[in-house]
Amino acid sequence: xxxxxxxxxxxxxxxxxxxxxxxxxxxxxxxxxxxxxxxxxxxxxxxxxxxxxxxxxxxxxxxxxxxxxxxxxxxxxxxxxxxxxxxxxxxxxxxxxxxxxxxxxxxxxxxxxxxx
Numbered sequence: 415x416x417x418x419x420x421x422x423x424x425x426x427x428x429x430x431x432x433x434x435x436x437x438x439x440x441x442x443x444x445x446x447x448x449x450x451x452x453x454x455x456x457x458x459x460x461x462x463x464x465x466x467x468x469x470x471x472x473x474x475x476x477x478x479x480x481x482x483x484x485x486x487x488x489x490x491x492x493x494x495x496x497x498x499x500x501x502x503x504x505x506x507x508x509x510x511x512x513x514x515x516x517x518x519x520x521x522x523x524x525x526x527x528x529x530x
């Protein structure tokens with residue numbers, strides 16, 4: 415009987431640790447990649463608005479978003495979706511808008527500039 419209790423405690427402990435690690439994944443990515451300091455606040459707000467609300471993102475902010483990198487961009491969007499303030503949003507819609515914004519900015523930044 416004692417071994418059953420120990421096993422039960424270990425299973426609960428393992429599942430609790432796994433759940434905590436799963437929720438800290440985005441935070442760890444953000445911290446390890448120094449994501450929160452790679453974009454200026456005006457471009458953070460512009461990007462956020464274009465993904466979580468409606469609006470467009472300027473060429474300047476697209477440049478900052480691409481420099482931020484896809485890993486940081488995705489982790490920041492996922493972490494925002496984990497926030498209870500955004501629980502009423504449809505994650506699939508937000509992720510689709512996030513991917514669309516990323517792809518549009520990447521195409522814009524990688525397109526050849528017109529000759530002058």
